[in-house]
Amino acid sequence: MTPMQIIFILTAAATLSAAVLVVTTRNIIHAALWLIVSLFGVAVFYVLLNAGFFAVVQVVIYIGAIAILFIFAVMLTRRLMSDSGPQSNTNWWLAAVISVLLFVGLIWMLSSWRGVTGEPPVLKSNIDTIGLLGRALVSPDGFVLPFELASVLLVAALIGAIYVAWERK
Amino acid sequence: MMVPLSWYLIFSAALFCVGLFGVLSRKNAVAILMGIELMLNAVNVNLIAFWRYRSPSFIAGQAFAIIVFAVAASEVAVGLALIISIYRRRNTVVADEIDMMKF
Amino acid sequence: MVFFSDPITYITNWLANLLISWGLASDTVLVIMKLLGAAMVCIFGFSLVIFTIWLERKLYARIQDRLGPNRVGPWGIFQTFPDMIKIFTKEYITPEGADKVVYNLAPILAVSAVLLVWAVIPFAPTVFGTDINIGVLYIVAVGSIGTLGVIMAGWSSNNKYALLAAFRTVAQMVSFEVPMVLALLVPVLLGQTMGVDSLVKAQDVWFVVLSPIAAIIFFISSIAEVGRAPFDLLEAESEIVAGFQIEYSGLKFGMFYVGDFLHAFTISALSATLFFGGWRGPGAETWPVLGLAYFFMKTFIIYFFVVLIRIALPRLRIDQMLNFNWKFLTPLALVLLMVTAVVEKSLIHFMPSLNFSAVGFLIFRSLVLLLTNILIIVVTAIFLRAYARREHVRVSQPRPVAVTPEPPASVIS
Amino acid sequence: MSDWLYIGLFFLIVTIFPGAPIILAGLLAPKKPNAVKSQVYECGIETYGDTWIQFKAQYYIFALTFLVFDVEIVFLFPWAVTFNQLPLIGVLSGVMFIFILFAELIAAWRKGVLEWV
Numbered sequence: 001m002t003p004m005q006i007i008f009i010l011t012a013a014a015t016l017s018a019a020v021l022v023v024t025t026r027n028i029i030h031a032a033l034w035l036i037v038s039l040f041g042v043a044v045f046y047v048l049l050n051a052g053f054f055a056v057v058q059v060v061i062y063i064g065a066i067a068i069l070f071i072f073a074v075m076l077t078r079r080l081m082s083d084s085g086p087q088s089n090t091n092w093w094l095a096a097v098i099s100v101l102l103f104v105g106l107i108w109m110l111s112s113w114r115g116v117t118g119e120p121p122v123l124k125s126n127i128d129t130i131g132l133l134g135r136a137l138v139s140p141d142g143f144v145l146p147f148e149l150a151s152v153l154l155v156a157a158l159i160g161a162i163y164v165a166w167e168r169k
Numbered sequence: 170m171m172v173p174l175s176w177y178l179i180f181s182a183a184l185f186c187v188g189l190f191g192v193l194s195r196k197n198a199v200a201i202l203m204g205i206e207l208m209l210n211a212v213n214v215n216l217i218a219f220w221r222y223r224s225p226s227f228i229a230g231q232a233f234a235i236i237v238f239a240v241a242a243s244e245v246a247v248g249l250a251l252i253i254s255i256y257r258r259r260n261t262v263v264a265d266e267i268d269m270m271k272f
Numbered sequence: 273m274v275f276f277s278d279p280i281t282y283i284t285n286w287l288a289n290l291l292i293s294w295g296l297a298s299d300t301v302l303v304i305m306k307l308l309g310a311a312m313v314c315i316f317g318f319s320l321v322i323f324t325i326w327l328e329r330k331l332y333a334r335i336q337d338r339l340g341p342n343r344v345g346p347w348g349i350f351q352t353f354p355d356m357i358k359i360f361t362k363e364y365i366t367p368e369g370a371d372k373v374v375y376n377l378a379p380i381l382a383v384s385a386v387l388l389v390w391a392v393i394p395f396a397p398t399v400f401g402t403d404i405n406i407g408v409l410y411i412v413a414v415g416s417i418g419t420l421g422v423i424m425a426g427w428s429s430n431n432k433y434a435l436l437a438a439f440r441t442v443a444q445m446v447s448f449e450v451p452m453v454l455a456l457l458v459p460v461l462l463g464q465t466m467g468v469d470s471l472v473k474a475q476d477v478w479f480v481v482l483s484p485i486a487a488i489i490f491f492i493s494s495i496a497e498v499g500r501a502p503f504d505l506l507e508a509e510s511e512i513v514a515g516f517q518i519e520y521s522g523l524k525f526g527m528f529y530v531g532d533f534l535h536a537f538t539i540s541a542l543s544a545t546l547f548f549g550g551w552r553g554p555g556a557e558t559w560p561v562l563g564l565a566y567f568f569m570k571t572f573i574i575y576f577f578v579v580l581i582r583i584a585l586p587r588l589r590i591d592q593m594l595n596f597n598w599k600f601l602t603p604l605a606l607v608l609l610m611v612t613a614v615v616e617k618s619l620i621h622f623m624p625s626l627n628f629s630a631v632g633f634l635i636f637r638s639l640v641l642l643l644t645n646i647l648i649i650v651v652t653a654i655f656l657r658a659y660a661r662r663e664h665v666r667v668s669q670p671r672p673v674a675v676t677p678e679p680p681a682s683v684i685s
Numbered sequence: 686m687s688d689w690l691y692i693g694l695f696f697l698i699v700t701i702f703p704g705a706p707i708i709l710a711g712l713l714a715p716k717k718p719n720a721v722k723s724q725v726y727e728c729g730i731e732t733y734g735d736t737w738i739q740f741k742a743q744y745y746i747f748a749l750t751f752l753v754f755d756v757e758i759v760f761l762f763p764w765a766v767t768f769n770q771l772p773l774i775g776v777l778s779g780v781m782f783i784f785i786l787f788a789e790l791i792a793a794w795r796k797g798v799l800e801w802v
Binding site for chain 3 (some may be wrong): 754762
């Protein structure tokens, strides 16, 4: 057990238990707060994977914006949702069976793949992943088209969402 | 860096399945979207883990993850706006009761 | 000699060597040293708050022609300590129906979100916590944790007004985050790095000279982010109840105030670091202790302006505030970013054909960027004047006001 | 990685530092709760109805606009960092990206979304 592995296990346990609480807790605001904990755990994983940029982006986008949006949406749709009473539908057991089956299937699939073990290649100390990413995102033989398309997608999403949510007076 | 790749993959599979459970079992439409967020995060962990373990000098995994972020953001924006709009017209956010299109 | 030029590094090294000589593993020593460093920064932050509370009260009083605190110690400098003891012994009153865990977590988040920024601020060439290569984004990320604290406090208090105030505060905070982050992009673009210490090192010419507009936008939107006057209408102390902290009492309430004061100082430190060269100054590289002095000098000067603005300016209305953000600061920041990118790139592109020396290029680049900024300011001023003229006409239109109704004819006769 | 170790330890420390005084003050301070004292303080009368009332959609619209802008701005950071080494076309596509953002702002403005009503 190296320190890294201990950190991994602790974070994974915290993240997964938070995720379970997200999908089971009755109070929907609590679910949103647990979602934040879970997303924060994922950010820690990005740090462990030497992708610090993504860890910070995760916090900025998910915790700073998406979680806030969730909480606002819960508040906007609050009036009739009482916290008491079951929050799961009648065939939740079927959902549980499907999820467990999928998990078992994925593990089985992973165990039959050779590439799953093995050490990660050593990152060169002078490698500048953010620079690489920046260049890849705007170079024509890289990802410039998906990059601009993502921008257009976000514009479309903004205008569409405003159109849908706007209260006409 | 002594964590094997399989740990990350198992973790993200577990996160994905928890999210899937949330999507399938929750009544509240907002909570269903939360489940989808968990699933998207599981995908992102996978992408970054594969980038780190298989091809750190080739940045595609990270670029994909960026696109997933954008998609997640737009999905939440539009999804929640739809839920708010439905709530305003029909006074409910329970997914089972939004059944106008059902025969 | 080393001790005098760089006392903090000297003490750190001495302590680390002492620990190693006790037979601890070097990894353990590393962790202990980092832990100690973090603790020192936090202790420093808290003691700073004690000082700035006094400073702000004193400044406030002097400018309003009062004396301010003047009883406890010389110039009342120890006034904060009795206040602290008082707030320590106040009862916690938890409102009924509050969500206990979230309710207690919120004030902690409010302070820690601000303290976290200090992890990346370089105090001197040798004294900084860490220079992660995404420092600027880290600052943004930490700011969004503060937003979370506000919304948690408002929601868990089981109070309609607290919740409403939290929503308004969050709307304000997230709105002003947009121009703030856009303004932060300009130093990143000019310095070619996101590490905060690297940005300081890149400031051969202060970024405030290269891009005064970015500095101003950052400064204004940071003040709005803290929620200070003139943007403090959501907790306007003299007019309405205290905003989202209304149900808090004792030290939990105090923690929100600590976070507030610390945040005001932190934005001054950030402005000093990102736009005014941080610890840079003559002789700072060889004598790091001078760098420390420069850093705090700059920070306190900017902090003085933050306080001055708070004292001097009246409060904005919420629609004015949001209009100011979305219709003025954000488009201005976007235009600035586009123009800066194009100008900077063409400078780099045509630079080889111009045959400048290194210093000559530095001066040329600064001049060109400064002139571009001035041009943008002029154009903005023209737009603003036209807007102001329109607005004057619009506001002076007769609008429904409460007039005394005409008495019915029968009464007159 | 040791940089991030410092950040992690900092996260630990900053929760302890405000938390410990709060707990300490809780031990020092008197504790005499009663029903009247712990009523919520809202207005001239006793609190009425459910706290978690429904809000208007304007808050959501602002949060939404913020989300979209935030995501796009964050993507610009890697671009800004490598700015000097990019070919001209790369810089132009970044500027184009910002321009789309600008057009988006104008569109939202024209739609009257940014008004506080």
